[in-house]
Amino acid sequence: MSMAQSPEPLDVDRESTRTGMSKTALKQGFLDNLFYIQGRFREVATPHDLYMAAAYTTRDRILERWIKSAQHYKSNQSRTVCYLSAEFLLGPHLANNLVNLGIVETATEAAHELGLDFDAIIAEEEEPGLGNGGLGRLAACFMDSLSTLQIPSIGYGIRYEFGIFDQTIEDGWQVEKSDNWLRNGNPWEIPRPKIRFPVFYGGYTEQYRDHDDRTRTRWVPAQIIDGVAYDTPILGYGVGNVNLLRLWKAEASESFDFQAFNVGNYYGAVHAKIEAETISKVLYPNDEPEAGKELRLKQQFFFVSCSIQDMIRLQFNTVGPLDSFAEKFVVQLNDTHPSLAVAELMRLLMDEHDMDWDRAWDITHRVFCYTNHTLLPEALETWSVSLFERLLPRHLEIVYEINRHFLDEVRIRFLGDEERVRRMSLIAEDGERRVRMANLAVVGSRAVNGVAALHSELVKTTLFKDFHDFWPDRFHNVTNGVTPRRFMVVANPRLARLISETCGSDDWIRDLGRLRDLEAHAMDSGLHERWHAVKIAAKRDLAAWLKHRTGVLLDPEAIFDVQAKRIHEYKRQHLNLLHIIRCYQRIKQSPNQDMVPRAFIFGGKAAPGYFMAKLIIKLINAVAEVINNDPQINGFIRVVFMPDFNVKNGQHLYPAANLSEQISLAGKEASGTGNMKFSMNGALTIGTLDGANVEIREEVGKENFFLFGMSADEVGQHQREGYRPWEYYARDAELKSDIDLINSGLFSHGDTQLFRPLTDRLVNQDPFMVLADYRAYIACQDHVAEAYRDHQHWTRMSILNVARMGKFSSDRAIREYAEHIWRTEPHPIGL
Numbered sequence: 001m002s003m004a005q006s007p008e009p010l011d012v013d014r015e016s017t018r019t020g021m022s023k024t025a026l027k028q029g030f031l032d033n034l035f036y037i038q039g040r041f042r043e044v045a046t047p048h049d050l051y052m053a054a055a056y057t058t059r060d061r062i063l064e065r066w067i068k069s070a071q072h073y074k075s076n077q078s079r080t081v082c083y084l085s086a087e088f089l090l091g092p093h094l095a096n097n098l099v100n101l102g103i104v105e106t107a108t109e110a111a112h113e114l115g116l117d118f119d120a121i122i123a124e125e126e127e128p129g130l131g132n133g134g135l136g137r138l139a140a141c142f143m144d145s146l147s148t149l150q151i152p153s154i155g156y157g158i159r160y161e162f163g164i165f166d167q168t169i170e171d172g173w174q175v176e177k178s179d180n181w182l183r184n185g186n187p188w189e190i191p192r193p194k195i196r197f198p199v200f201y202g203g204y205t206e207q208y209r210d211h212d213d214r215t216r217t218r219w220v221p222a223q224i225i226d227g228v229a230y231d232t233p234i235l236g237y238g239v240g241n242v243n244l245l246r247l248w249k250a251e252a253s254e255s256f257d258f259q260a261f262n263v264g265n266y267y268g269a270v271h272a273k274i275e276a277e278t279i280s281k282v283l284y285p286n287d288e289p290e291a292g293k294e295l296r297l298k299q300q301f302f303f304v305s306c307s308i309q310d311m312i313r314l315q316f317n318t319v320g321p322l323d324s325f326a327e328k329f330v331v332q333l334n335d336t337h338p339s340l341a342v343a344e345l346m347r348l349l350m351d352e353h354d355m356d357w358d359r360a361w362d363i364t365h366r367v368f369c370y371t372n373h374t375l376l377p378e379a380l381e382t383w384s385v386s387l388f389e390r391l392l393p394r395h396l397e398i399v400y401e402i403n404r405h406f407l408d409e410v411r412i413r414f415l416g417d418e419e420r421v422r423r424m425s426l427i428a429e430d431g432e433r434r435v436r437m438a439n440l441a442v443v444g445s446r447a448v449n450g451v452a453a454l455h456s457e458l459v460k461t462t463l464f465k466d467f468h469d470f471w472p473d474r475f476h477n478v479t480n481g482v483t484p485r486r487f488m489v490v491a492n493p494r495l496a497r498l499i500s501e502t503c504g505s506d507d508w509i510r511d512l513g514r515l516r517d518l519e520a521h522a523m524d525s526g527l528h529e530r531w532h533a534v535k536i537a538a539k540r541d542l543a544a545w546l547k548h549r550t551g552v553l554l555d556p557e558a559i560f561d562v563q564a565k566r567i568h569e570y571k572r573q574h575l576n577l578l579h580i581i582r583c584y585q586r587i588k589q590s591p592n593q594d595m596v597p598r599a600f601i602f603g604g605k606a607a608p609g610y611f612m613a614k615l616i617i618k619l620i621n622a623v624a625e626v627i628n629n630d631p632q633i634n635g636f637i638r639v640v641f642m643p644d645f646n647v648k649n650g651q652h653l654y655p656a657a658n659l660s661e662q663i664s665l666a667g668k669e670a671s672g673t674g675n676m677k678f679s680m681n682g683a684l685t686i687g688t689l690d691g692a693n694v695e696i697r698e699e700v701g702k703e704n705f706f707l708f709g710m711s712a713d714e715v716g717q718h719q720r721e722g723y724r725p726w727e728y729y730a731r732d733a734e735l736k737s738d739i740d741l742i743n744s745g746l747f748s749h750g751d752t753q754l755f756r757p758l759t760d761r762l763v764n765q766d767p768f769m770v771l772a773d774y775r776a777y778i779a780c781q782d783h784v785a786e787a788y789r790d791h792q793h794w795t796r797m798s799i800l801n802v803a804r805m806g807k808f809s810s811d812r813a814i815r816e817y818a819e820h821i822w823r824t825e826p827h828p829i830g831l
């Protein structure tokens with residue numbers, strides 16, 4: 001299709017009740033959608049019907065802007081950022097879209113006039129949990145910021161039929177329930193059955209001579225599966241720009257199955273269809289790579305292949321020839337999960353579009369950029385050569401060829417350094433041969449970045465040291481950020497209102513640096529009172545929510561001390577537990593001491609196969625049961641585990657926290673983003689010098705941050721000298737008695753063995769040095785308690801934390817990507 005034939009933009013009048021922003025238009029639109037889409041009228045509508053009608057009413061208003069954006073991007077041949085991510089952890093859409101449309105108040109009034117409980121309608125939405133944690137949520141924040149900054153972009157991923165499991169707690173243990181989020185329909189997506197690409201698997205490759213008598217390679221697959229596009233509009237805040245989140249669903253390829261059908265194998269054809277659809281069936285619930293899982297590799301190739309084919313289609317539809325592909329598109333690889341894209345683009349350019357190696361490589365390596373999210377060696381993805389070859393025979397050839405060209409360059413630069421060549425190879429040759437996905441991503445990209453200053457430094461000096469020696473200019477830092485729309489305006493409307501009133505404008509929502517205007521009021525006792533009232537109100541809400549779901553009652557006057565994130569040993573939830581046990585023992589020893597009351601709140605999912613993480617959840621709940629029911633404790637400290645921590649539930653947590661626990665072993669948490677969400681909502685941080693904590697502390701000021709523990713350098717030194725956790729256990733009587741109390745059976749109805757795997761690991765191995773940081777942590781927590789006694793001072797620190805969080809907006813992060821890495825420009829769409 002050529003551009004000349006494009007119709008005039010928006011040449012049809014649309015019904016004003018589907019686009020109007022007035023209260024009347026919203027009411028009419030709502031009732032129409034209830035009637036025409038849900039087939040209901042007010043009297044018989046279920047809460048879900050009401051939610052669906054509200055969602056469609058909101059979506060109608062987004063679609064207008066979406067079409068306008070698409071037309072503008074197309075006719076301007078805009079450079080487009082493609083964000084490839086196996087995960088997008090979006091959270092509920094409705095409230096967020098109302099904020100970005102700027103119609104929260106009008107919609108609330110409209111609902112009120114229709115006699116509806118608007119909060120209940122919003123609470124009805126089930127979130128699409130298409131991610132595990134930080135990495136998936138970062139992708140969602142980036143989509144919000146890309147639209148808000150008016151940068152043409154497409155998020156590409158997988159439309160998992162089952163997202164991250166729902167977590168329930170039974171007898172203190174995590175129990176996983178499948179997340180059938182599509183059961184009641186998804187009003188936010190638009191299926192595009194005609195945007196469909198074949199994806200090949202297995203089979204073999206063969207050489208043939210083309211019409212110009214050149215030798216070419218052809219991949220003859222054993223299986224073909226279709227990927228079908230499902231589009232979700234992503235609206236920016238206060239702008240006309242709407243970008244696209246395009247998620248792929250796997251379907252059987254009609255033409256391919258037909259062959260089986262033709263020879264009378266009807267059952268075989270149907271079976272193939274069922275098998276095809278398993279590819280996008282379920283998200284792997286592990287925040288580390290799924291070793292050896294064939295289906296996981298199939299998923300990765302599935303969405304990568306569909307996405308690259310779609311980009312090539314768009315190139316032909318807009319600009320034309322593929323030579324300018326790297327000018328039209330930049331592809332950001334969110335970790336190594338999509339790094340097969342490097343080989344897939346090479347394959348498509350060479351095998352399907354006739355390019356020779358050099359031209360194809362020139363384009364490919366200018367298209368890709370790669371973000372690394374972890375230094376943990378066990379989290380670096382590799383695939384066995386045998387599995388890779390069986391599933392992707394052509395890609396293995398291409399990976400070998402990339403490797404051959406690359407290692408030749410290395411050999412020329414570092415004559416005779418075969419050890420270095422071995423380390424940098426795309427193929428690990430020690431033991432079973434494996435493809436190193438991170439090396440593929442680095443070699444195939446023109447930019448590589450870490451996600452916080454410390455992390456990016458460690459990427460250069462440890463993980464990718466050889467690559468940094470070779471290509472120093474390829475390495476960058478872009479510190480993560482989070483969107484203030486969802487994590488302040490949607491999650492904490494009371495605070496957002498107070499900030500806007502205090503600053504005299506709501507400009508901070510699009511320009512988070514403007515929060516600095518709060519500093520001028522940091523000593524204002526009037527603001528202190530209102531700030532405190534906002535926090536107490538959020539704590540009351542959370543207390544009510546938790547009481548309803550867990551039966552545990554919290555005192556809103558207590559310090560709300562929160563650790564919410566995936567459960568992982570490196571994040572050290574067990575260090576937090578040791579402090580809780582210390583508090584408990586202190587009260588038991590001197591019941592009448594003057595202690596600051598605390599509510600310890602945990603939330604987070606454990607990977608279903610991660611035994612130690614699940615045991616930590618059990619221990620949290622076991623400690624909670626004993627402490628919460630001990631009459632001597634009398635509510636002075638309470639412990640509660642929030643079940644099913646996800647984006648939606650997290651929105652209750654961030655506004656209510658006084659203290660944010662960011663206590664990973666230094667050098668292990670690449671960035672963290674929860675640390676930013678808490679601090680933006682006025683929590684103070686207790687944390688190590690890890691990930692983005694380092695920069696948060698720099699921004700908010702060291703006097704407004706509770707720092708403890710070893711630095712990454714000290715950790716390294718300590719490990720080199722030999723770390724002996726049992727010596728800490730033997731030497732520190734309090735530490736010993738805290739661990740012994742776990743082993744005594746007090747928290748396990750007399751069972752002295754239940755938590756042994758955990759305590760033994762701490763005393764004998766302690767890979768994340770919990771015992772080494774224990775003393776410093778306890779001392780720091782004592783400072784926290786003392787500081788909390790001075791309410792005025794605490795509130796002042798809380799205000800300053802919020803005032804100085806401007807840097808941690810994902811808008812800033814996206815601006816840095818756009819300027820330093822992507823070289824893209826905004827394309828404003830007027831309202």
Ligand code: T68
Pocket residue numbers: 132133134135136138286287288289373374379451480669670671672673691
């Ligand atoms: C997180 N990584 C980092 N991984 O741990 C965190 N991994 O420090 C950082 O802030 C965040 O990324 C954003 O940069 C993850 O969340 C995963 O979830 C994951 C999932 C599958 C496979 C590997």
